[in-house]
Amino acid sequence: MKKKMMLLLIGLICLSCAIQTVHSETMTNQGKLKASLSQTEEGALKERFSKLRKKIVTTYNLTYEGFVKEFIYMKECEPSLSVADYASRYNGLIGKTGRSIGDRSWRRNIGTDVKNLTFKSVPNYDTYGLLDMGLRKGDIIYEGNGGNTFTGHTAMVDDIVTETHLIEGKKKTFTYVRLIDAMTDGVVYSVLDDTRAEKQNSVVLRPKEVTAQQMRQAFSFVKSQLGKPYNLNIGNRNASRNRKDWYCSVLLWAAYKDIGLDIESRANGAWYNEPGVTPRDIRYSSAVAVFDHKFKLSNRNDVKNLTISEKSNRANNEDLAYEKSNPNYYRLYNNYYVLEKQKDGKYRAQTSLYLGGDYYRSADRHLLGGLYEIEMTASAKAHFKGYNYNVGRNRDANYAFQWINYWSTSDISIIYSDDITLDILTLNYKEGKVVKEKNKHGVVTNVVKREEPFSTSKPDYVKNLTISETGKRANNEDLEYEKSNPNYYRLYNNYYVLEKQKDGKYRAQTSLFLGGSWQWPATYNLLGGLDSIEMTASAKTHFKGYNYNVGRNRDANYAFQWINYWSTSDISIIYSDDITLDILTLNYKEGKVVKEKNKHGVVTNVVKREEPFSTSKPDYVKNLTISEKSNRANNEDLAYEKSNPNYYRLYNNYYVLEKQKDGKYRAQTSLYLGGDYYRSADRHLLGGLYEIEMTASAKAHFKGYNYNVGRNRDANYAFQWINYWSTSEISIIYSENIKADVMSLNEGKAEVSQGLNDKGQEVSRVS
Secondary structure: OHHHHHHHHHHHHHHHHHHHHHHHHHHHHHHHHHHOOOHHHHHHHHHHHHHHHHHOOOOEOOOHHHHHHHHHHHHHHOOOOOHHHHHHHHHHHHOOOOOOOOOOOHHHOOEOOOOOOOOOOOOOOOOEOHHHOOOOOOOEEEEEEEEEOOOEEEEEEEEEEEEEEEEOOEEEEEEEEEEEEEEOOEEEEEEEOHHHHHHHOEEEEEEOOOOHHHHHHHHHHHHOOOOOOEOEOOOOOOOOOOOOOEOHHHHHHHHHHOOOOOOOOOOOOOOOOOOOOOHHHHHOOOOEEEEOOOOEOOOOOOOOOOOEEOOOOOOOOOOEEOOOOOOOEEEEOOOEEEEEEOOOOOEEEEOEEEOOOOHHHOOOEEEOOOOEEEOEOHHHHHHOOOOOOOOOOOOOHHHHHHHHHHHEOOEEEEEEOOOHHHHHHHHHOOOEEEEEEEOOOOOEEEEEEEOOOOOOOOOOOOOOOOEEOEOOOOOOOOEEOEOOOOOEEEEOOOEEEEEEOOOOOEEEEOEEEOOOOOOOOOOEEEOOOOEEEOEOHHHHHHOOOOOOOOOOOOOHHHHHHHHHHHEOOEEEEEEOOOHHHHHHHHHOOOEEEEEEEOOOOOEEEEEEEOOOOOOOOOOOOOOOOEEOOOOOOOOOOEEOOOOOOOEEEEOOOEEEEEEOOOOOEEEEOEEEOOOOEOOOOOEEEOOOOEEEOEOHHHHHHOOOEOOOOOOOOOHHHHHHHHHHHEOOEEEEEEOOOHHHHHHHHHOOOOOEEEEEOOOOOEEEEEO
16 A cells, blocks of 8 residues: 555656646747747737637637747748737738638549549539640649638649449549649549639649659658648647648648748748648748649631641541541641641741640741741640640640640641742731631632731822833833833833932832842842842842732732832933933922822823022022123123023123121122033132032032033022022122222121112122
8 A cells, every 4th residue: 555655656756747747838839939028028929819719610719829839830931920010910810711722622632542532513614624734743723712712722633543433333544634732632643624713713833943743742741741730820830641631731831841832922021921730831932933824725717727637647638637546747738738837927837836745845836847846835844844645635626726826835726828938928927817718619718818017009109101011112102111020120211210218319210120030129120120128138038939910910009019128219200301300300309299290181290390499589680680691691689691691690780699607708790600600619700719608418418410500590599509509698699899998897887778770779798
């Protein structure tokens, strides 16, 4: 008895020690927590925790210790985090609603034993390509509409499997995407199909910088937790395999934590940096990459109206043939082609689409066995690395075109063409587009329709001209060309091709040459190469290698519309009785092109002189008597040869007065405007004794101008012209002592004003 009492006493002592030890450790942990907090924070945390506990639902197993620990953990990454902000984030997670899973269909839980899974219907994969998007073991599915309505839901991909299961008492074999979920029923297997992906707004996440082997290791961690219960304890960061319960996102976080990767977002101050490990923390983590969450097939049917053989050997001359059970090539016949519009906008075509099964070479999808490689998207290269089966197996032919359009950087379609080389040139040189029309067999399909980048009706450059389209003139036509194979467009009867170049200069010839040698796209010529028309940079690029005549079987106006669009010049047709004079008039800004009737009564382009200065004011020769012949018949004050003027000579005490740009005056009895305009800076007073300085624009404008500016003009015109184009002020003055008057002007003792001459007429004179 004494021995028993002794053992009991020892036991009580040990128990007391143990209780004291546990109490001491608890106090130590609490002390550590308190040591990390200020008194203000500790008080605020207690108050906030108390308020949260009143509204919390049973799904959330929150302790004060866990609440404090999570605050300290978050504050390490976000030093400015306040208790109020922290509590607000907590409230956002657990205070909004008691729902924990958005979709409660059978797909969320099919069991925990792969040999005994429960399906209520065959998973649906009619809309998205979930089976063909390269999902792999360890991928994460984030559902924006799942879980708590504020933060979503996550699950992990197990595999794409083909199995036989009982559905409504009948065995059915099908392929589906199997997941592992931690949801309110615990850690279970589930199904991802189109119905769930659409309803839950699914996104595929893949951890960065991990190998497929590491992803399988993370999945092994998740699989080992099958059957464990669900517990939404946000404050519990236990990541060990021995943890007794889980919620969705913390299970996936722990799995990758086990291989050394933290997939939780800890961005400082980010709105998605939430208490605990939430699905949204994983969704926006920098440690994961987001893939196209839905491989949504286009509704476009590229094989519509084609006859199709699902065997590679055609029995009835079908338009398309492929081996449905194991497709590699999709071959087209009967003038049908695979048309590829590449990401740079260029087109190319072949008779086959190749979608082989070597998906470890996923960037090398080919048209016609590798002659043309189709570039795949970056996501395709990542998704399909190691993917080793044909995507189109047991699918209809259209699926191959839907698949390649989704995963490549090109737009792939089927086109009908009687001349595919010409049609590809037409598309690449922006002369047409793909439209749906009936082909010559009456079948509605894609065809190329020519469509110019310019109007083919306006303007009408050849309006009112008589035209021969045979290359030979039978009735003295104004224009002739060979319509079926045009090179030259030749003009007659005083009509010319007028070119206004990009620098504003004009030139003209009697022919427009648009030859078919487009390997020389910059040298389209006027009159067989005498004058080259400069093409635009885009024309040089577009038409390199373009080896047929652009104007074939087009009306004559088309050639002028084409050259106006693709050249750097403005090309038109002009009527002229003196084309050399008219070109000089245009180049020296003395006229412009207008529409008027020519001498034959036809409305066409002609040149009309138009000065840059007034030809009526001021009147420099007012009150002077004038002879328009160089020989005076009646002692006139001024004489000049109107039809070919050089000198404008003054008599009877009249002088040409020049006030130079420095303010100095000088005078002579003649104004000389000779016709040698290649010396345009040498306009003279009195035959070269005094040179008048011309403006810089005059020197540029009149270089090479070789006819008299004043021909057939009144005398006043010469003085208006020299005042506009020189740096001096030129006028006519009356003086009885010109030397004294000029001296007085230069000494500032006199000025020019209106006075009377010896006849009592009002004239300019010095006073």
